[in-house]
Amino acid sequence: MLIASNHGVCYFAIMKDQSNTPSRFKRSPCPVACTLDVLGDKWTLLVVRDLFAGKKTYGEFQHSPEKIPTNILADRLKRLVAHEIVAKEPYQARPVRYQYVLTEKGRELGPVLKAMVQWGEKHVPGSKALMKPAG
Amino acid sequence: MLIASNHGVCYFAIMKDQSNTPSRFKRSPCPVACTLDVLGDKWTLLVVRDLFAGKKTYGEFQHSPEKIPTNILADRLKRLVAHEIVAKEPYQARPVRYQYVLTEKGRELGPVLKAMVQWGEKHVPGSKALMKPAG
DNA sequence: TCAGTTACTTGCTAATTGCAAGTAATCATG
């Protein structure tokens, strides 16, 4: 697996913005750094995992086994929506209830999650993907 | 990309330790959570990226474009060594100089990095993998 | 001898995390 030769790794990186969009702050143009700027923390990808697993509501995320603190969950959902990885849409009126769904951009995080699942299962003792009841 | 059906996503997770090794603390047995416990932060995977790019010494990591603070670099190298993702070995005596190299476990993070490169290049404007001069 | 390099450590402040509790809107029951 040669990251450098297949896709390049920023080596001589320059901080000037190469896009014409009003870009957010970036540490460097390296795609690994850029991706980590969005989801480089302990919780964000767990929310994305839950979305892949079919969870949709705030309460469902909250009750995942890792017990994410509610303020962090609210913050991460806000950030995921801001990054257009997740869309927030009402699924009923009175009372208004929202569900969170992955956008196409979000669904394309699948390979990242998949690679982490494979690495975790192979290298972290006691790590085991449990199937959903139906699976 | 169906994470749930291909590899499972912990859904009904139980916190008891399923391994017989003296396991480190885990938030859950989910492989995504376990992987994030090891490298779920802004800096760890950047060091791994540098190792994939051929960097070996403390100074080389330090001079990467993202300018990692030195105390965090020291901490992350220590953690990567503790997790046996990286090995620290002397490459010269007098003065003793150390180099850091990926173990097999570390090299198997390639697919995670590769997935992030692909996602970053596609979805983060201004994100661009720059080739090494020789590449 | 004296600046320079490598590989860190230390001190301190700022930002983020995580726990607990509180809030607001609405619904379901008696």
Add this chain to the structure above:
DNA sequence: CATGATTACTTGCAATTAGCAAGTAACTGA
């Protein structure tokens, strides 16, 4: 109509972590 439950959050605060600047130790080369 009052009471309790549910959903989806927000707020306050202590503890942890990040990040900047500076310092240290062991050499090297001039």
